Each structure stands twice: as C-alpha cells, then as structure tokens.
Amino acid sequence: MSRKLIKYNLMIPGPTPIPTRILAAMNHDMIGHRGPLFSAVMKEVMEDLKWAYETKNDIFIYPSSGTGGMEVAVVNTLSPGDKVIVLNIGNFGSRFAKICKAYEADVNDVKFERGRPADPKVLEAELKKGPVKAVLLQQNETSTGVLNDVETLARTVRKLQPDALIIVDAVSGMMAAPLKTDEWDLDVVVSGSQKAFMVPPGVAAVSISARAWKAYETSKCPKHYWDFGLMKEQAPKGHTYTTPPESLIFGMAEGLKMLKEEGRENVHARHKANRDIVRAACKALGLKLLADDAHASPAVTAIFPPEGVDGEEVRKLMRDDFNVEVAPGQSELKGKIFRIGHLGYVDSLDLIGALAAIEVLFKRLGAKINFGNGVRAAMELL
Ligand SMILES: Cc1ncc(COP(=O)(O)O)c(C=O)c1O
Secondary structure (H helix, E strand, C coil): CCCCCCCCEECCCCCCCCCHHHHHHHCCCCCCCCCHHHHHHHHHHHHHHHHHHCCCCEEEEEECCHHHHHHHHHHHHCCCCCEEEEEECCHHHHHHHHHHHHCCCEEEEEECCCCCCCCHHHHHHHHCCCCCCEEEEECEECCCCEECCHHHHHHHHHHHCCCCEEEEECCCCECCECCCCCCCCCCEEEEECCCCCCCCCCEEEEEECHHHHHHHHHCCCCCCCCCHHHHHHHHHHCCCCCCCCHHHHHHHHHHHHHHHHHCHHHHHHHHHHHHHHHHHHHHHHCCCECCCHHHECCCEEEECCCCCCCHHHHHHHHHHHHCEECEECCHHHCCCCEEEECCCCCCHHHHHHHHHHHHHHHHHCCCCCCCCHHHHHHHHCC
C-alpha cells in the first residue's frame, strides 16, 4: 500500500513539526524592518529569549542556522593561537573543534566515548595542565542523545580557571532541559529556532556575558557578518545589522509565547516524559540504547537496531512504508544506530504511533523483538 499521500510524521531532532499557531503567526505581511512595528516584535523576542535562557545578559539574534551561532561565539571571543578545550562527546563537539581550528585556535580536542557525557574529572585534569581561553561544550549532543551535566562542568571550570570562557552550544537542549545561564555563569550560549522553539530553521540566538564582552574587545579572529560590535548598535533598537528573516521572527514571538504559557518546568517535564516513553518502549522490545538512563537526552534517543538490521535500512523503510522520518547515525555511528527525535512539537501519541511502526517494521524484517511489548510499555506511561 502506498502511503505517499498520507500524513508525514517528522520524528527527527530538529527541525521539529511546527504548531498551527506558529505557522499562522508567520503568515504575515512583510513590514519595514527598521520601523516601529517590527522593532516591537524583535524586542519582545529578545526579552522572551532572556526568559528561556534564564539570563540578564545581552542576547543577539542572527539570521543563521545553529552552526552560524557556534561560529559567532568563536569569532567574537577568541584570537588565533588561543588555547581552548573542546569537550567532544559527538558530532557537534567535533564541529566546535573544526570551527575553532578554522580560526587557528590551539585546540585541545578532548574526545569521550560516544554515548557518554563529558566527565568533569577529565575536564579537571585538562584544566590543571595550564591556562585556557575557553572551554566549549554541548548542552545536549544530538548525534548521540546524551545530555551533559553543564552545571557541574561549569563549576569545574570556575573552580580551576575562573576567567576562562564557558561557551555552550545549547542548540538542541535549550528549553528541552534546564539551562541556567546566569546561575551557572555561562559566557556564550547558542540556540536555534528549529528545535524546542518549534519554529523553522534560520534563526540563531546568542547570549553574551560581561566576561564574553571583555574577551570581544581583544578578540582578533577575522569577522564581519558575525561581529558583536555591529549588532550592539542595532539590538537596543530592535534591529539586526542585516535584513532579518521577518517570518521567522514572527514565528519566534509566537513560539516563545506558547512556551511561556506552558511554563518552563512543564516544557522540561514534557520532554522528559516523551524521552521516557521512547526508552521504555525500546527496552521492552529488547533494543539497545546508546546512552544510559542517567545521561539520556530529553530531545533525542539513539537506538541500535536489532542484530542484522542496518540503521540506514530502518530509516529508509520507516520513510517508505510508514511516512515516518527518523534520523540517521552521524559520523562514526552512521548505519549503526538510528535516532528518534522527541523535541519540540511532538507528543506522546505521535511517539506511540512511530513506535508501533518500528515494531511492525522489525517484525517484517524477521528481527527477534518482543512484538507488541514496546507500545504496551509506552502506554503504561501515559
Ligand atoms: C547540538 C547541535 N549543535 C549545532 C547544531 C547545528 O545546527 P544547524 O544544523 O542549524 O546549523 C545542531 C543541529 O542539529 C545541534 O543539534
């Protein structure tokens, strides 16, 4: 039976499906981006982002994907030759290392086993080797489905090197899990519109602490489009340096309004509950998970397919047979795992549908799974 024209189910860790309220808000006439109407919306988005980030720091909005936001953080705070530590727990950790190397920083790329979080003891040992300009890390590593303990890692940096910058890629973790920018003393925090904000890709937000502003003053990395200085003049007016992606900003305003209505703790609890549904179902089916329970991401779960089944095959058949889009393994995990996103506008019943499809798919492939047990275990959690 062809399912090509039936509902498409997006189950990847961003972009997430978009709520109708946000789609409607984005369906807006273009208005002058230097005029008062747009400026008011932009200021509202910047204020609401401060709520999401739990910060009083400046937040700048760039027309960019999340990777651009990571580059913003690097080029505005570092200089060629600066020693930095990258806590690399997956593909996006490797990306931070690549960006730093592209700008000729002296990178200590501290790699952890895939599926494990960054170990504060290892960080402590690296920090004891000598002063560094910055420590860069992911809040949530999307490629492995692992949540870092940012609070403990940040405390470790502050204890040993109080002046080092802490630069956090919170692209997939922001609002999916707690991130207390000010309380944890984080210097630059990057987020992206297409994740828990439930808005299409194209907006990156970056928070900047007083320590990061000080680093900016001496930073010698080449920059123009990303330059904090250009944004500093514009942001207080509710403007961006370049033409902003207006539709996305209207979407961000609505997405943030929805999150505030739901309440921060409830948003976090929703992501956790969805994570637990996926993990309970996989375990009941007898599937192995990449991350352990203590460090499991509330945004995405990385799953090993049953013996003899390739992760890429799962992805193709889920798409072809059920119109469910799941995510592939990345880098060294390509083909070995597949990932289910439970981030943003995804609810428990969407997940149970996807889990039912997985069960049917594995049964068709003749895999040894406990057919029916996954969905049952998930239903027990409703
Ligand atoms: C943790 C993390 N960092 C950075 C990025 C890069 O974002 P983008 O693909 O929007 O450039 C992603 C994208 O999935 C991500 O999950």
